[in-house]
Amino acid sequence: MSDIPILKVENLCKSYGDLDVLKSVSFEVHKGEKKVFVGPSGTGKSTLLRCINQLTAPDSGFVYLNGEEIVHSGKKINAYRQKMGMVFQNFNLFDHLTAVRNVELALLKVKKMDRKSAREKAMYELEQVGMADRADFYPAQLSGGQAQRVSIARALAMDPEVMLFDEPTSALDPELKREVMEVMRTLAAQGMTCIVVTHEMKFATSFATEIYLMEKGEIVEHGPPSEIPTSPNFVKTRAFMGSYADE
């Protein structure tokens, strides 16, 4: 692990009206680490991810990517975002494009690659997630698990340094969850740095290098996966997480 964290979040705050969604959240991520955020719904986990890549503007606080501050970076944010791949709960594939064109679109428009290299790169990424044989299918023709794998390939194609997963399996059946988790584990094994928001406790404990427990916009506890599930704070919170915690 190098000294400068890939990502450093400092005193991030966000509120909507009277509701404080994030209350001075701070943490850092080093290369290869897998940070998993758990906690009841509505505690600001997804907002935290969106404030990291500035899809939502935080009210105050700082985010450093490789030591560079990005909250106030203006138009340069488009370059920074490429370094932070994002996977959404609802996949958010581009409905009018086939799987392979979903993956290559940003390569053509943002990275300005030529058609041939972009197609090769897109096919390579689809192979990585086991979706090469569905390259010419439209999103509506894919199962949820397949769509999510394509969206992972789409994010990976930009060669990100860190991947942000926003409840990547919440919209999926148990059977389909497994195939997405499998892809994520492979990625992790290859050394990809990951920040994951999830309700899947079993997955979290086996995947994470560190688990963060969030409640009402704050990190109330964090530690290695061997400790968090038995901590008093977590046991207390667990009740609020309902059935999710046991899956």
Next chain:
Amino acid sequence: MFESISAVTNSAGYLLEGVGVTLLLVGLSLFIGFICGIVLTLGQVYGPALVRRFVGVYVWFFRGLPNIVLLFLFYFALFPFMGFDMPAFGVAVTVLGLRSAAYQSQIFRGAIQSLSEGQMLAARSLGMTRWQAIRSIVLPQSLRLSLPGWSNEYPVLLTDSSVAYVIGVAELLTRTSQVISRTGEPMILYLSCAVIFILLNYGGMMIIQYVEKKVRIPGFGNNEAECL
């Protein structure tokens, strides 16, 4: 009877030229309406408050006035006042086009607003600019979703185009009336005029249906049932 038919056949060439003028008038108006309609929509959906207000007033103005009033207003008053010396055909194209833009913008707006916000977020998360996302994702999808509503614009413009008669554009109805005043055969000539309009309408709708089929995407828009 024979005289009636010869009245049509003798002036067939003249009337056909009128068909050409009508089609050109409709085609150009649709095109202007399409381009301006997209610009208006983007202004209304993504623009700052001032632009949104302008589009609101624009749409209210052009949808609120009868075609014939707009034509008179631009042909006899506004354009001369502004020093534009535009031929009647140009005025008709401008007025019908700008009016169509108001209607088309509202068709596109509905489609854009029906798209999920998630795709825009995904595009931005990949490093695309707002404009790149609009061009590569929002427009291709919303234009497809607009097609069924948009296909109504052609017959509306086609039938509206005959109003250009009042400022003397030599389109189909104008020429038909001229031939009638020369030959005194209103029945056969107005009937012919009507049949031609119906045929133009039918032909245009066939083309639009063809385009709709061509740009169709499995599972996207109104054709989910075909995927089952």
